[in-house]
Amino acid sequence: MTHPNLSVDIAGIKLRNPVMTASGTFGYGSEFAPYLDLEKIGAIITKGLSIKPKAGNPTPRIVETPGGMLNAIGLQNVGIDTFIGEKVPYLRKISTPVIVNLYGNSLEEYGELASRLDGIAEVAGIEVNISCPNVKQGGIVFGTDPKAAFEVVDLVRKNTGKPMIVKLSPNVTDVVVMAKSCVDAGADALSLINTLTGMAIDLKSRRPILANITGGLSGPAIKPVALRMVWQVARAVTVPVIGIGGIMTAVDALEFILAGATAVQIGTANFLDPSAAETIAAGIETYLVENGIADIRELIGALKTDR
């Protein structure tokens, strides 16, 4: 069989394959360049960006848990000025689409970030983070109240002509309600899930291990939750859904695609294997070839639920 078609379209962003890197797990792209061919992955999503540089939380910020890890980085980032000055020139050199993940501490900050990024040609699209569990203001407030989510997405929409992905939190009672609210407000695509709020305790000191007390759980441990949420949301909305959560292998990625994801993001797996995204993209291609599938789109949402 000739090469199967792996390309997908997310709100007008053309991806050569459905494998993206998840925000906060791939730096600004250059960190991983020695370990994989950036031209072999679908898209890069950069670390969550804010207006001003953000210090992040005190350490320890990371702790390993069975099958996963908790992080409380607190969205440390360089701020939009340094991003434009120092990170964008590097991103210009690669043809892979770069999507900027952003968050604000207030409604206005979301709007301002969106409008400033709107003028930057190297930015293929934005991913609006309304779901970080590690910051006190913003983030999670917008991500758990459907009305607040509508407001923030609506405002960002008015400030950008670029494709807009909204990243949802799993820390809600009904993810479908949140998803619909974001689509109604103008989201071109949805990505889910961000991390699940968790904690870890040190018995010796009888204290929480993370300085922030709680953190966001990621990795293989969250995959079943993510898969279920992607399936629920993909059935309920018409915009493309991007699956995230514990994807370590091509098999994991294909499960998300069957559940309805048009693309996937690789997060924690990058830490264990810096070439994970490239390996997973290659694995998906091998699966298509071996199963005589000409186009990845045949698999999107092809899950059979009848018995």
Place this chain on the structure above:
Amino acid sequence: MQFKSMVLSNVEVSPSYFRMRMTAPPTIGSSCPGQFVMVKVNPAIDPLLRRPFGVFDLGTFETEFTDCGRQTYLEILYKVVGKGTAMLSTLHHGDHLDILGPLGKGFTPGDPAGEKLLVGGGVGLAPLYYLAKELVRESRVHLFAGGRNKEDILCITEFDRLGVETYVATDDGTLGAQGLVTEVLEQHLSRAGANATIYACGPTPMLKAVAFLAEKYGIACQVSLEGYMACGVGACLGCVVQGKDHSETTPDYRCVCKDGPVFDQADLLWS
């Protein structure tokens, strides 16, 4: 660089301290003392993250297969503290590992004329051996080794063999002087020349005390830090420490993995 490696030997050199030798690609030879490797202790998801270890030694050996010639090896010296290191300690000759490295910024040798003062606490001696090997070629090297008891003082004979003058201090006095290694260091510092350099690795309280002494005597001092690492390449921001200009409004966080693990003592905020 990411590579597959084969364990050549893994021996307990002192209770709960192991020295593991493994194969490495020849390019590892370009690594400098103080750099580290991230080791995936098994291919499963438990433990999930790689574990960082300083490069203890590098070298070449004659393989049994004549057509292979000389092979490069890498050694780490590690202490069993938890799940990952316990698993490492069960590996034998012929087992395979996945390794990322060499990573980070190592020690800067500095002026060869100056005295080199290495200060190590417990397993902090690990990166100092490779450093000592490089430094003894041109400089006078002294080692100050500290630990709770004699079992924490590792590989002293190896340092001796390099011609390093060693001073030992233990909390319980079972080896060397009784007390803190920084006390022994201070006795020496009062006599050391102005162009001496301190290179330290060990627990944070020890590094803090060493940094304080370096300030007091006006001596250059490089410290190798630890941080809880997920990626090892500067992407996750998990391993950060506060740089000297840090404040809530002007964040100055440095990545231990990428900006370090070796830092100039004066560049850090010692709170």
